Amino acid sequence: xxxxxxxxxxxxxxxxxxxxxxxxxxxxxxxxxxxxxxxxxxxxxxxxxxxxxxxxxxxxxxxxxxxxxxxxxxxxxxxxxxxxxxxxxxxxxxxxxxxxxxxxxxxxxxxxxxxxxxxxxxxxxxxxxxxxxxxxxxxxxxxxxxxxxxxxxxxxxxxxxxxxxxxxxxxxxxxxxxxxxxxxxxxxxxxxxxxxxxxxxxxxxxxxxxxxxxxxxxxxxxxxxxxxxxxxxxxxxxxxxxxxxxxxxxxxx
Ligand code: G3P
Ligand code: MG
Numbered sequence: 687x688x689x690x691x692x693x694x695x696x697x698x699x700x701x702x703x704x705x706x707x708x709x710x711x712x713x714x715x716x717x718x719x720x721x722x723x724x725x726x727x728x729x730x731x732x733x734x735x736x737x738x739x740x741x742x743x744x745x746x747x748x749x750x751x752x753x754x755x756x757x758x759x760x761x762x763x764x765x766x767x768x769x770x771x772x773x774x775x776x777x778x779x780x781x782x783x784x785x786x787x788x789x790x791x792x793x794x795x796x797x798x799x800x801x802x803x804x805x806x807x808x809x810x811x812x813x814x815x816x817x818x819x820x821x822x823x824x825x826x827x828x829x830x831x832x833x834x835x836x837x838x839x840x841x842x843x844x845x846x847x848x849x850x851x852x853x854x855x856x857x858x859x860x861x862x863x864x865x866x867x868x869x870x871x872x873x874x875x876x877x878x879x880x881x882x883x884x885x886x887x888x889x890x891x892x893x894x895x896x897x898x899x900x901x902x903x904x905x906x907x908x909x910x911x912x913x914x915x916x917x918x919x920x921x922x923x924x925x926x927x928x929x930x931x932x933x934x935x936x937x938x939x
Pocket of ligand 1: 725738859908927
């Protein structure tokens with residue numbers, strides 16, 4: 687069973703705000719969302735920050751790589767201007783601050799561990815230990831629905847997270863492929879995943895039914911068409927993230 691929200695704002699506010707920023711979370715909240723996905727990477731000083739691309743030039747117009755800088759340097763960078771003048775000055779958030787803000791606002795988190803080069807295990811450890819500290823009370827309680835779901839394409843990151851905080855739920859992300867890999871279940875078991883996270887075009891109805899019959903949660907990224915979202919839910923998909931929080935509301939069914 688899937689105790690978490692069904693519709694999740696990708697990177698905080700989808701395409702309506704600069705990805706992975708507090709402005710994006712506020713934007714998601716303004717659209718009624720109380721569930722987000724976001725990406726976490728380590729800065730040079732091993733402090734986790736919220737960002738998607740390792741290469742700062744790729745989208746943000748910066749220079750170098752995330753792990754060329756300490757977190758305090760990254761926190762001075764403007765990652766909002768590219769999304770519009772109204773977002774100018776929006777910084778790269780510290781993961782600790784970002785997660786605390788979400789928790790305070792009652793926003794459920796799918797935390798994608800997105801390691802920079804050679805940092806998979808260290809990133810998994812850092813994310814899991816901070817999340818476990820932040821959710822210590824919930825981890826002692828019976829209600830698991832507020833716990834963040836850790837996900838990653840990197841099995842070693844999830845394995846490291848499991849070593850640090852075995853009780854935090856994990857989802858294994860699979861890259862987009864033409865069809866579901868035949869070894870999906872073995873791969874998910876290797877990291878003790880309770881959920882399988884697939885590109886929605888990888889999935890067909892048979893695959894969806896098999897994953898659900900095997901007892902896993904089933905999450906799809908990134909679904910921007912309401913018709914497709916409806917089909918996925920009919921196949922038994924538990925949840926999906928979307929960039930189109932303006933088209934697909936948090937109560938979409
Ligand atoms: O976690 C789902 C999705 O965010 C995975 O891909 O590249 O958007 O982080 P990406
Ligand atoms: Mg992501």
